[in-house]
Amino acid sequence: MTEQSILHTPTTIHTMALKNRMAVAPMTRTSASADGLATDDMARYYARFARGGYALVITEGTYPDLLHSQGYLYQPGIASTAQADAWRKVVDAVHAEGGKIVMQLMHAGALSQGNHWRGDNIAPSAVQPVGTQMGFYRGEGPYPFPREMTRDEIGQVKEAFATAAGHARAAGFDGVEIHGANGYLLDQFLTSYTNERTDQYGGSTLNRVRLLVEVGQAVRRQVGDDFTVGMRISQGKVNDYEHKWAGAEDDAKCIFESLAGAGLDYLHTTEYDAAAPAFGDGESLAALAARYGRLPVIANGQLGEYDKAAALVERGDAAVVTLGKTALANPDWPQRVARAAPIAEFDYALLQPLANIKESELAA
Numbered sequence: 001m002t003e004q005s006i007l008h009t010p011t012t013i014h015t016m017a018l019k020n021r022m023a024v025a026p027m028t029r030t031s032a033s034a035d036g037l038a039t040d041d042m043a044r045y046y047a048r049f050a051r052g053g054y055a056l057v058i059t060e061g062t063y064p065d066l067l068h069s070q071g072y073l074y075q076p077g078i079a080s081t082a083q084a085d086a087w088r089k090v091v092d093a094v095h096a097e098g099g100k101i102v103m104q105l106m107h108a109g110a111l112s113q114g115n116h117w118r119g120d121n122i123a124p125s126a127v128q129p130v131g132t133q134m135g136f137y138r139g140e141g142p143y144p145f146p147r148e149m150t151r152d153e154i155g156q157v158k159e160a161f162a163t164a165a166g167h168a169r170a171a172g173f174d175g176v177e178i179h180g181a182n183g184y185l186l187d188q189f190l191t192s193y194t195n196e197r198t199d200q201y202g203g204s205t206l207n208r209v210r211l212l213v214e215v216g217q218a219v220r221r222q223v224g225d226d227f228t229v230g231m232r233i234s235q236g237k238v239n240d241y242e243h244k245w246a247g248a249e250d251d252a253k254c255i256f257e258s259l260a261g262a263g264l265d266y267l268h269t270t271e272y273d274a275a276a277p278a279f280g281d282g283e284s285l286a287a288l289a290a291r292y293g294r295l296p297v298i299a300n301g302q303l304g305e306y307d308k309a310a311a312l313v314e315r316g317d318a319a320v321v322t323l324g325k326t327a328l329a330n331p332d333w334p335q336r337v338a339r340a341a342p343i344a345e346f347d348y349a350l351l352q353p354l355a356n357i358k359e360s361e362l363a364a
């Protein structure tokens, strides 16, 4: 492996010049203050990845309003100026190590299992989520029953994403990523079994992707053209790993072509295995996003093996790869692969009993 290998070549996503193709996937670590302020430990934790050679760090999902968006206790927010200001030290720490940092904006919707601000959950429809709450984020038992969002609340959510993106820009972030994946609010709109609406946000795939498109457009209007805006998309969910879009490639075409008109600069696809066919024996979700979305794709899922990640980029299916668990175990993975040093196995004990940042992750 040499520094000339494809993952070590630079690329640009809209306004973001990246020194290589290796990025850290968004990972919720519930280590903020109770009222959602980013901490000094978070700055040290995120800076460590930039120091280890990752060109880009995508933050954990961060909530955009002080209403229903928070999903987990001790999750950070960017709804208020106080929350936005608290992120500056994180941004500065990553920049000081030569990395770029994008904030992921996340509305938990029906999957909220801990909210400092509100007690009830909202969702496209009053459908109780499948699965159970996550213990390592302080949850227990079934998810509560959400109530159906009003049209006014849909408007408020769009505004919240836009305002939060403005805060992120003001705090110095290099971009924002709208969380449209993994079972959270926007994905609840996209998913047929959690969206039973009969208005223009429910029914056909085109209707179910509408809110994602409108959120993208609202964020773009807020931040202007010279700021990077992406969206994360998945089939699987934290509470339903194996979900597949019922319309298979027709759905992929409709979703990614719709998102091509949403003012986005990149699509971030996540699958259990980014290189596996999205449906049957066809192309990966990343390849389908590149084909139909016609935007740079960031791919995620089991890419902590150098040759596999490099092949995805070589084929043109992805411009950048993100690593989740591999990055937690190897905060210096880009440097390790460059010098062919051993790669550490991820140990789930790191996230037990809680998924919060551990002392060992703050080391120099």
Ligand SMILES: Cc1cc2nc3c(=O)[nH]c(=O)nc-3n(C[C@H](O)[C@H](O)[C@H](O)COP(=O)(O)O)c2cc1C
Pocket: 025, 026, 027, 028, 029, 059, 060, 061, 104, 179, 181, 182, 232, 270, 272, 300, 301, 302, 303, 304, 322, 323, 324, 325, 326, 351, 355
């Ligand atoms: C502790 C933990 C927290 C996560 N939190 C988020 C999150 O906030 N937002 C998100 O989009 N994905 C989140 N994910 C999913 C990861 O971004 C990634 O998709 C997943 O770990 C699969 O990638 P990997 O095979 O490289 O680990 C989280 C994953 C882990 C392990």
